[in-house]
Amino acid sequence: MTKPIQIAIDGPAAAGKSTIAKIVAEKLGYIYIDTGAMYRAITLKALQEGLNLASNEEVGELLKNTVIDLQPSENGQLVFLDQKNVTEDIRSQYVTKAVSEIAAHEAVREQMVHLQQQLAHGRGVVMDGRDIGTHVLPDAALKIFMSASVEERARRRFEENKKRNIDTPLEELQKEIAERDKLDSEREFAPLRKAEDAIFLDTTALTIEEAALAILKLTAERLK
Ligand SMILES: Nc1ncnc2c1ncn2[C@@H]1O[C@H](COP(=O)(O)OP(=O)(O)O)[C@@H](O)[C@H]1O
Numbered sequence: 001m002t003k004p005i006q007i008a009i010d011g012p013a014a015a016g017k018s019t020i021a022k023i024v025a026e027k028l029g030y031i032y033i034d035t036g037a038m039y040r041a042i043t044l045k046a047l048q049e050g051l052n053l054a055s056n057e058e059v060g061e062l063l064k065n066t067v068i069d070l071q072p073s074e075n076g077q078l079v080f081l082d083q084k085n086v087t088e089d090i091r092s093q094y095v096t097k098a099v100s101e102i103a104a105h106e107a108v109r110e111q112m113v114h115l116q117q118q119l120a121h122g123r124g125v126v127m128d129g130r131d132i133g134t135h136v137l138p139d140a141a142l143k144i145f146m147s148a149s150v151e152e153r154a155r156r157r158f159e160e161n162k163k164r165n166i167d168t169p170l171e172e173l174q175k176e177i178a179e180r181d182k183l184d185s186e187r188e189f190a191p192l193r194k195a196e197d198a199i200f201l202d203t204t205a206l207t208i209e210e211a212a213l214a215i216l217k218l219t220a221e222r223l224k
């Protein structure tokens with residue numbers, strides 16, 4: 001059997017990373033790790049505990065005393081925060097609006113990267129996020145930088161939210177996505193950036209199936 005590889009998928013909000021990563025991981029029999037869900041989980045806890053979100057030390061300390069666990073499920077992945085299922089809660093606008101501030105802290109990133117590297121160690125893995133190709137898995141055999149126009153990404157998130165009974169207006173979503181992309185791209189530690197050796201994939205005009213197929217083809221070339 002061919003040795004499994006590591007696949008890193010980075011890109012801005014709602015580009016399709018987790019949807020495509022799940023499909024690719026399932027087809028290959030690899031594990032899927034949604035690193036955004038990990039940053040969302042610690043953000044939820046910081047908000048619940050009324051922490052000063054601007055404090056690197058406070059949030060870093062909180063993470064040291066927190067257990068974040070990702071479990072595969074039929075619909076993708078369940079997220080547990082200190083043993084409690086928070087899969088739905090971490091997608092709320094309340095968390096979404098605060099997550100980029102938390103994810104910018106050095107003490108948070110150091111711990112998360114360490115944890116993510118442990119989860120991926122020695123296994124076939126598809127991992128998605130913002131700094132996977134640049135920091136978490138710099139030696140990944142395949143790196144993808146996935147994007148789409150901000151209008152299309154907002155439209156996709158709007159449709160997704162409708163199914164979850166979240167009714168944020170389209171214009172507000174587009175603004176929130178653009179602001180989060182800016183914060184993620186301009187932060188000091190591990191900003192959102194295409195790794196030099198990553199392949200750019202624009203999904204604006206692609207269906208989910210087409211985007212997944214493009215990555216599966218690139219994977220097959222790496223497995224030869
Ligand atoms: N190529 C695509 N065409 C149409 N919709 C897509 C495509 N890729 C993803 N989506 C939809 O867009 C939404 C956001 O995708 P998601 O995978 O959550 O993005 P990300 O992980 O990059 O934030 C989901 O509802 C998903 O079903």
Ligand SMILES: Nc1ccn([C@@H]2O[C@H](COP(=O)(O)OP(=O)(O)O)[C@@H](O)[C@H]2O)c(=O)n1
Nearest residue numbers: 013014035036037039099100103129130131
């Ligand atoms: N590897 C990662 C993954 C996410 N994040 C942060 O976590 C946030 C939420 O990530 P996500 O992937 O769940 O976001 P969506 O694209 O699904 O909206 C991002 O906006 C980043 O601030 C990060 O800093 N590094």
